[in-house]
Amino acid sequence: xxxxxxxxxxxxxxxxxxxxxxxxxxxxxxxxxxxxxxxxxxxxxxxxxxxxxxxxxxxxxxxxxxxxxxxxxxxxxxxxxxxxxxxxxxxxxxxxxxxxxxxxxxxxxxxxxxxxxxxxxxxxxxxxxxxxxxxxxxxxxxxxxxxxxxxxxxxxxxxxxxxxxxxxxxxxxxxxxxxxxxxxxxxxxxxxxxxxxxxxxxxxxxxxxxxxxxxxxxxxxxxxxxxxxxxxxxxxxxxxxxxxxxxxxxxxxxxxxxxxxxxxxxxxxxxxxxxxxxxxxxxxxxxxxxxxxxxxxxxxxxxxxxxxxxxxxxxxxxxxxxxxxxxxxxxxxxxxxxxxxxxxxxxxx
Ligand SMILES: [Zn+2]
Ligand SMILES: [Zn+2]
Ligand SMILES: [Zn+2]
Numbered sequence: 001x002x003x004x005x006x007x008x009x010x011x012x013x014x015x016x017x018x019x020x021x022x023x024x025x026x027x028x029x030x031x032x033x034x035x036x037x038x039x040x041x042x043x044x045x046x047x048x049x050x051x052x053x054x055x056x057x058x059x060x061x062x063x064x065x066x067x068x069x070x071x072x073x074x075x076x077x078x079x080x081x082x083x084x085x086x087x088x089x090x091x092x093x094x095x096x097x098x099x100x101x102x103x104x105x106x107x108x109x110x111x112x113x114x115x116x117x118x119x120x121x122x123x124x125x126x127x128x129x130x131x132x133x134x135x136x137x138x139x140x141x142x143x144x145x146x147x148x149x150x151x152x153x154x155x156x157x158x159x160x161x162x163x164x165x166x167x168x169x170x171x172x173x174x175x176x177x178x179x180x181x182x183x184x185x186x187x188x189x190x191x192x193x194x195x196x197x198x199x200x201x202x203x204x205x206x207x208x209x210x211x212x213x214x215x216x217x218x219x220x221x222x223x224x225x226x227x228x229x230x231x232x233x234x235x236x237x238x239x240x241x242x243x244x245x246x247x248x249x250x251x252x253x254x255x256x257x258x259x260x261x262x263x264x265x266x267x268x269x270x271x272x273x274x275x276x277x278x279x280x281x282x283x284x285x286x287x288x289x290x291x292x293x294x295x296x297x298x299x300x301x302x303x304x305x306x307x308x309x310x311x312x313x314x315x316x317x318x319x320x321x322x323x324x325x326x327x328x329x330x331x332x333x334x335x336x337x338x339x340x341x342x343x344x345x346x347x348x349x
Contacts, residue, residue, distance in 0.1 A: 001092050002116035004190070008109060012193040015116045017090040023177055044128025044135070052180035054127045060084040064121060065150060067143055080140070081147045082124040091118030091186055093158075119155055119164075119187040123147060124180065131179045132170070132289060134280030142272035144183065148295075149268070152261035155187045156300035163191045163299040166260075170283075171290030173317045191299050198296060199308055206307035214309030215256050227337050229281075229344045232274045234267055239337035239344070246319055246335035247285055247344065251275055251312040260297040260310040275312060281347040282316055290317040 002017035051059035054077035063075055065083040072078025095115045103111040125144045126136055133141070148166055155161055164187035169175035191199075205213035221227055221238050229237040229249060237251050251274070257263055263271075283289040297310040325331050 001095070002090050003113050004116040006112040008112070010193075013190055015090050017088075017116065020088045020090060023088045044126070044130045047129045047180070050129055050178070050180050052124045052178060052182060053129050054079070057082075060122070061087055065147065065154075067147060077127070079124075079127060081126070081143050083147060083151060084122050084124070086120040086122050086184065089120035091116045091120045091188060093117065093119050117160055117189045119158075119161070119185065121151065121185045123151070123183040123185065125182055129180050131181055132280070132283045133168075133181060133276055133293075134283045136181065136276060138269075138273040138276055141276045142269045145268050145272050146265065148183065148185065149261045149263075151185055152297070155185075156261070158187075160189050161187045161300060162189055163187065163195060164297075165192060165195075166295040166297075168291075168293035170293070171288050171317070173290035174292050195296060195299070199299075202307045202309070212256055212307055212309050214252060214311065218252055218254060227341045229341050230274070230278060230348055232270055234270045235274045237274070237278045237344075239341040241337060243333055243335075243337040243340065244331035245315050245317075246333055247282060247316045247340045248333075248337070249278060249282060249314040249316075249344065251278060251314070253310065256306070256309055258298040258302075258305045258308045258310060260295055262304065277348065278344075279314060281344050282314055284347055285316055286318055291315060292317065 002015055002019065005014050005016055006012075007014060046053040046055060048056075050056060057063070057075045057077070061084050063079075063082055063084050066074070066079040067081045068079040092115065095117050102108055102113045123144060125133075126140045128135075130136065136144075152164055152166075155164055164185055166183060166185050168183050170181070202213045205211075205216075209216070218236055221241075222231075222236065227239045227241060229239060231237070234254055235251055236254055237249060239248060240250050251271075253263070253267070253271070255267075279291075279293065282291055292315045293312065294315075295310070295312050298305060298308045319334060321331070
């Protein structure tokens with residue numbers, strides 16, 4: 001089973017998951033595509049070898065949750081959004097003690113490990129075999145987001161779990177092993193280091209200014225306007241000032257909220273349409289498209305708080321991080337966010 005190891009130098013965690021090396025990914029769902037299949041993909045015709053297509057429900061572990069028609073049965077066709085455990089999980093929920101696996105004695109300073117406890121779920125966005133978010137309908141994306149909320153609300157009831165990251169890997173360079181458009185969720189018994197850093201910075205800003213860092217940044221970006229890609233009644237899309245990647249895009253709710261799972265259904269439908277259109281523009285930047293999408297929301301341990309503000313980050317995989325980036329943690333971005341925002345605004349039309 002996967003193991004969680006602590007890095008004593010940077011005080012961050014690494015998941016060692018050898019079971020994931022057995023993933024069939026390369027063969028499943030990425031079968032060589034004929035011209036007829038390419039056309040089928042645009043309209044979403046079922047793919048016989050795709051484990052996420054209706055009729056192939058037996059290819060995945062049993063479903064945890066599905067939005068489906070009244071007359072349909074679990075693990076059978078008739079669903080609109082379907083949640084299943086990841087077949088090759090990096091985290092496992094049913095862990096038998098002992099939880100501690102590290103070394104005892106003086107060496108325990110360096111060798112701390114425990115089973116990687118948590119939930120690793122796959123959310124199949126649509127029964128249609130489409131490969132991009134742009135090919136989804138607004139209603140499908142809204143249903144997907146409401147299912148994500150349901151899963152977060154259910155998982156936070158498990159007292160062991162501290163945080164969940166919801167993300168998408170799209171395209172091979174984005175790390176996808178199955179092309180049928182889907183989302184993943186990993187809930188862990190620790191808060192990942194990037195979220196810890198965001199929280200620390202947001203808390204310090206609030207202590208000094210008595211205002212939310214993100215709310216203030218939203219106001220500043222709207223005032224300058226040059227990095228704003230789109231705006232709806234409730235949301236703002238920007239290429240952030242210190243974008244690490246070319247065409248990096250953030251989607252922020254204009255109304256302050258710390259926890260994504262608590263936003264009302266009316267806000268979800270605005271968010272779905274806005275996010276889907278914004279991502280569809282990112283998908284036009286390269287063929288085949290490749291990017292990652294992730295949702296940063298507050299850890300499970302609190303009710304609404306004033307200083308943290310949930311948001312979505314979309315990271316296109318157009319360039320490859322190399323020696324300097326890996327060695328320094330400092331990104332080199334060849335496209336300024338101001339230029340990127342102008343291109344994305346033009347694509348949005
Ligand atoms: Zn499929
Ligand atoms: Zn805020
Ligand atoms: Zn973030």
